[in-house]
Amino acid sequence: MIPAPFTLRRAATWQALPELLEDALPLGGGQSLMPLLALRLAEPTALVALRALPGFSDIAERDGALWIGAGVTHARIEDGIGPAPLRDWLSQVAAGIAYRPVRNLGTIGGSLALHDPAADWPVALLALGASAVLRQGDTRRVLPMAQFLTGAFATALQPGEVIEAVTIPIPAPGTRFGWCKLAPAPGAFADALAGVFRAPGAAPRIAVASPAGARLMPEAPPPDDPHLARLRAVAIRRAGA
Amino acid sequence: MTRLCVNGETHDVRCEDRDSLALVLRDALGLTATRIGCQHGSCGACNVLLEDVPVRGCLVPAALAEGQAVTTLEGLRDDAVMIRLRAAFTAHHALQCGYCTAGMLIAARDLILRGRAGSAAEVRAGLAGQLCRCTGYDGIVAAVLAAQ
Ligand SMILES: Cc1cc2nc3c(=O)[nH]c(=O)nc-3n(C[C@H](O)[C@H](O)[C@H](O)COP(=O)(O)OP(=O)(O)OC[C@H]3O[C@@H](n4cnc5c(N)ncnc54)[C@H](O)[C@@H]3O)c2cc1C
Ligand code: FES
Ligand code: FES
Numbered sequence: 508m509i510p511a512p513f514t515l516r517r518a519a520t521w522q523a524l525p526e527l528l529e530d531a532l533p534l535g536g537g538q539s540l541m542p543l544l545a546l547r548l549a550e551p552t553a554l555v556a557l558r559a560l561p562g563f564s565d566i567a568e569r570d571g572a573l574w575i576g577a578g579v580t581h582a583r584i585e586d587g588i589g590p591a592p593l594r595d596w597l598s599q600v601a602a603g604i605a606y607r608p609v610r611n612l613g614t615i616g617g618s619l620a621l622h623d624p625a626a627d628w629p630v631a632l633l634a635l636g637a638s639a640v641l642r643q644g645d646t647r648r649v650l651p652m653a654q655f656l657t658g659a660f661a662t663a664l665q666p667g668e669v670i671e672a673v674t675i676p677i678p679a680p681g682t683r684f685g686w687c688k689l690a691p692a693p694g695a696f697a698d699a700l701a702g703v704f705r706a707p708g709a710a711p712r713i714a715v716a717s718p719a720g721a722r723l724m725p726e727a728p729p730p731d732d733p734h735l736a737r738l739r740a741v742a743i744r745r746a747g748a
Numbered sequence: 749m750t751r752l753c754v755n756g757e758t759h760d761v762r763c764e765d766r767d768s769l770a771l772v773l774r775d776a777l778g779l780t781a782t783r784i785g786c787q788h789g790s791c792g793a794c795n796v797l798l799e800d801v802p803v804r805g806c807l808v809p810a811a812l813a814e815g816q817a818v819t820t821l822e823g824l825r826d827d828a829v830m831i832r833l834r835a836a837f838t839a840h841h842a843l844q845c846g847y848c849t850a851g852m853l854i855a856a857r858d859l860i861l862r863g864r865a866g867s868a869a870e871v872r873a874g875l876a877g878q879l880c881r882c883t884g885y886d887g888i889v890a891a892v893l894a895a896q
Contacts, residue, residue, distance in 0.1 A: 508787040515765040515811050541807040542788035544766075554765075556812060582801070606877025607858060608795050608802040693876040 510544035514553040518560055525644050525667035527555045533669050535617030536580060538609050557616075557669060571677055574640075577616020577670040585610060590677060593635075596684040597675075600631040600702075603686075606694045616670040622720055624659040625696040627688065629721035634702030634714035635675050635684070639663075642671035649674070652721075659720040681707040687745040701742040713742050750811050754779065755823030761810070769813050770794040770805030773820055781821035781850040785879070792878035795851040796820050802858045821850040829857045832895040840891035841883070848880040856892045865892050 516531065518524045531553035534540055543549045557563055557578060564578035566588050573589040584601040587594050604610060604618075604627050618628040619639060632652050639655040641648050641664065655663050664670070678684070682705065689699040700716040713724040715738075724742070728735040749760045754777060761776040768787070773779045773796065785793035787806045794805035797819035824830040833853055836842070843849045852875065859865040859874040871892045872885065880888060 509771075510766045512764060512766055515809055537807055537809070537812075538789060538804075541768075541809070545787050545806070554809075605789075606792065606855075607874070608792065608804050608855065608877065609789055609807075611798075611801045611803050612807070693873045 508545050510541070511547060511550040513544070513551055516553060516555045518555050518557055521560060521642060521671075522644055524555070524557075524560070524669065528667050528669075531555045533557050533620070535578065535614040535620070536612035537617075538605070538613035539617060539621050539623070563671070565672075568677070569674075572674040573677060575615055575673045575675070577619075577672055578614050579616075581605070581610035581613050581615065581618075582607060584615065589675075592682075592684070593675065593678060596635070596686065597631075599686055600627055603627060603688050603690075604694070609694075615673055619655070619673065620662060620664060620670055622656055622658075622660055622662050623696070624716060624718055624720045625698075625700075626716075627697065627700060629656055630700045630714045630716050631686065631702045632673060632675070633721045633723060634704045634712055636704065636712065637673050637675040639670055640672040640674060641665075641668050643668040647671065653723060656721050659718060661720070678704075679706055685743070685745075685747040687742070687747070701745060703743050711739075711743060713739060715742060751814055752777075752810065752818060753816070754818045755820060756817075763810050765809060765811050767810050768794075768806045769796065769798075769808040769810045769818065772810035773805065773818070779820045779822050783847055783850060785847070790877075790879070791848070792851040792855060793848055795854040795878075797823075797854065802854050821853060824854075824857070827857070829860050829895070833857060833860075833891070836891040836895040837888075840887045840894060842887040842891040844883040845881075847882075848878060852878050852880065852888060856888075856895070859892065860896050865896055868893060 532551045534554040534556045563576050565576040567574045581601040581604045584597050618626050638649050638651050685703040687701045688697045690697045702714045704712040710726045752759050763772050773782050783793035785791035789804050789807050795802050796805040799816050855878050864874050865871050871889045
């Protein structure tokens, strides 16, 4: 239960990061990575702590969206960030993740980067129409969640690239969001997750957890698929949207 | 050398980068209130305060705690909430072997300070990440409710 030996590095600038990462894994809050190392499911020779990167834990409202730095913890989100009602929706999702001592260190960026198919943020952020801001040195690219999340434990991240932030469009007035997590105990990983986002006059956008990772349910289920239509109805009802 | 600030005192310890804060607190500093159980975040026996908020000591490399205030149960001897919690744990038989107790107390204190210990259901949900393998949870929940 002791990790294999590794060297710990600290990234102080975005410019130096890609080189530091050449033979190393990025370390966010460590709340998934440290257990993986303790169980020796991964044996990297070096880790690069990201938390001192400039702006890594910033929160801001910019261009009609809430910018959440990748280093923002679940606990900080649980306690309330951004404008209502988005603040309450995010708080509800964060409060259901693990336990407070884990939420005090675990980050939204780390959750997204790992893309555990049972994790809460990938599903919630997909439903909310969020994007991932990816950064490598001074180069940035912004990917909508559906393009960023490519499969269970898989994302569009390239070597040397990390998540700098998540951006979530500020919802129009009258928008509703429902969230349902079914888990064997409070704070445990989910057996089932659904997030339902309903902007006024638009069809509900529904994201669910699947063995292949977070995914959107088709907006118009094919008429020959009554099962999918029923699943949509259940998701909407259970999530209370 | 890693310089740690624990319970208000500065210590220079020799440790490897892979060593967890919980391990270093116990083995290098002899602060054995902090327990090591599962070593992957599930049991809560290793809870300590980092910059005044509870974290899993088993999931923080000690070297990363440099420059941050670490507080263990030993450092909360004179803390007002902890004094009430200690008395309530005794009165309500909230421990037996005591292995889970330090982590339980640190988690319970945080619930009380955040105003999340208002009902038995709230306390149970708030302590879901703290495993006790022998006392049973009823006495623990009663003690936390009594200590607010
Ligand atoms: C007991 C326990 C219960 C849990 N329960 C839940 C739960 O119910 N639901 C849930 O969703 N999660 C749960 N988690 C996981 C928790 O939410 C983690 O915080 C999260 O998965 C990882 O975030 P982190 O910052 O700790 O990332 P780390 O552990 O530091 O890293 C995770 C992975 O992402 C990479 N990484 C980290 N940050 C970045 C970045 N900015 N850019 C690129 N790559 C990065 C790392 O290299 C690593 O591969 C639980 C964890 C524990 C210990
Ligand atoms: S030893 Fe840290 S949570 Fe179990
Ligand atoms: S008192 Fe023995 S494990 Fe809790």
